Amino acid sequence: MHTKYKFNPENKLVVLTGAGISAESGLKTFRDNNGLWENHNVEEVATPQGFRQNPKMVWRFYKDRYNQLKNVKPNPGHYALVDLENYLQDNFTLITQNVDGLHLVAGNKNVLEMHGSLRKSLCSKCNTYYDMESIDLDVPIPRCERCGGNLRPDVVWFGEIPYFLDEIELKLRSADFFMVVGTSGVVYPAAQFLQLAKIFGTNTIGINLAAPENVRLLDEFHRGKAGEILPQLVKLWTN
Ligand code: NAD
Ligand code: ZN
Numbered sequence: 001m002h003t004k005y006k007f008n009p010e011n012k013l014v015v016l017t018g019a020g021i022s023a024e025s026g027l028k029t030f031r032d033n034n035g036l037w038e039n040h041n042v043e044e045v046a047t048p049q050g051f052r053q054n055p056k057m058v059w060r061f062y063k064d065r066y067n068q069l070k071n072v073k074p075n076p077g078h079y080a081l082v083d084l085e086n087y088l089q090d091n092f093t094l095i096t097q098n099v100d101g102l103h104l105v106a107g108n109k110n111v112l113e114m115h116g117s118l119r120k121s122l123c124s125k126c127n128t129y130y131d132m133e134s135i136d137l138d139v140p141i142p143r144c145e146r147c148g149g150n151l152r153p154d155v156v157w158f159g160e161i162p163y164f165l166d167e168i169e170l171k172l173r174s175a176d177f178f179m180v181v182g183t184s185g186v187v188y189p190a191a192q193f194l195q196l197a198k199i200f201g202t203n204t205i206g207i208n209l210a211a212p213e214n215v216r217l218l219d220e221f222h223r224g225k226a227g228e229i230l231p232q233l234v235k236l237w238t239n
Contacts, residue, residue, distance in 0.1 A: 001229070004220060005177070005203065007237045013088055014168075014175040014202075015081060016193055017096045017103070020182020020209060024075040024227040027068075027100055029182075038065070046157045055150060056140045062153040065099075066118050066132050074106035077181070077226035080234040082107045087238045093171045095164070095193075097183060099155050114162040116154040125149025162189065172196050179205040182226050185212035194218070207233070 007013065019029035030037045037045060038061075044050045045061045085092040085108050095112045096103055101119045103111045122129045123144035130151065135142045142151040156162050172178060178197035185191045194217045197204055206218040207229050215221055222229050 001222075001232045001236065003222075003233055003236050005205070005237060007084075007088065007177070009088055010091065011088065011176045012091045012093075012171075012174055013084070013177045013179065014093045014095065014171050014197075015084075015179045015181065016183060017081075017094065017098060017181045018183025019098060020184075021077045021226045022072075022075075022098055022100050022102055023182065023209075024077060024225060025072050025100075025102060027072060029184075042158070046155070047159055048157055049159075051152060051157070055152075059141055059153075062118065062155065063137050066137075069100060069118060072100065072102070074102045075227045077230045078102055078106035078108075080230035083231075083234050084238065085110065093175075095168055095171075112164045112168065114164050114168065115156040116163065118153065118155065120154035121151045122154050123147060123149045124152045129154065165189065168193065169196065172202065173200055175200070175202050177205065178202045179207070180212070180218075181207045181230065183208070183212065184210075185214040 023029055028038060030042065040061055045058055051058045081094060081103065093110050094103055094108050095114055097115050099115050099118045101117050119132050120129055121132055121135060121142065126144060126147045126149060128144055128146050135151065144151055172193060175197065180194060191214060194204060194214050198217050204217060204219045206212060206215065206221045207226055208223065209225060211223065
């Protein structure tokens with residue numbers, strides 16, 4: 001393992017993670033499965049149109065995803081990012097496209113879940129948020145306690161605007177390092193963050209099983225499993 005970088009606690013680091021970092025926890029990525037998410041067509045389960053057409057089926061899918069999380073644990077890749085946050089403290093920001101919540105379970109604090117979370121839902125009428133564990137999941141379509149509207153999973157679907165975009169841009173502007181882990185680089189706008197980071201003159205680092213589409217934008221690229229590579233790199237960077 002070789003890296004040209006070393007961090008000191010004053011360095012500002014922004015990390016972006018994708019489905020790849022949770023692969024070693026047993027959660028499937030979907031680019032690696034012909035665009036299928038746990039055998040479901042992404043258009044059916046991850047678009048507003050899909051939800052309008054068949055809300056019961058979409059709810060069944062997300063209840064399954066939520067229940068699946070009860071048997072899933074963070075892996076060494078997640079924990080390496082906790083070590084990194086402990087070292088950099090407030091200079092560490094973690095943006096994730098994942099909806100599994102595993103970064104928070106592992107112990108990271110400064111986490112921006114830009115695509116929402118499987119562990120939450122919200123009212124499609126009045127926007128009230130609910131923890132999944134606090135709502136009745138035995139009914140086909142859970143309802144809002146306040147207004148009776150249909151709840152929906154708090155997951156940002158294709159065609160919807162991710163959370164925290166303004167905050168993310170500000171973070172990228174002031175970052176010294178930007179690192180992407182386990183993301184194919186094809187889902188926008190997250191894929192654009194790397195371009196932005198380059199424009200802002202940030203050092204860019206990538207860790208991925210396969211070379212991502214935008215590998216030319218990476219100053220340093222490590223090919224392999226995040227759970228194996230990240231712990232080694234974090235040791236080298238923070239020693
Ligand atoms: P993706 O599925 O498009 O790409 C995953 C990338 O991770 C691939 O490039 C693959 O080569 C790489 N990879 C696979 N195993 C790896 C490992 N062990 N270590 C390092 N890299 C590995 O994922 P994406 O770019 O994050 O976009 C998919 C979208 O799907 C996201 O928006 C996300 O919301 C959603 N999604 C989330 C989860 C989750 O929360 N765990 C799972 C599936 C899909
Ligand atoms: Zn409501």
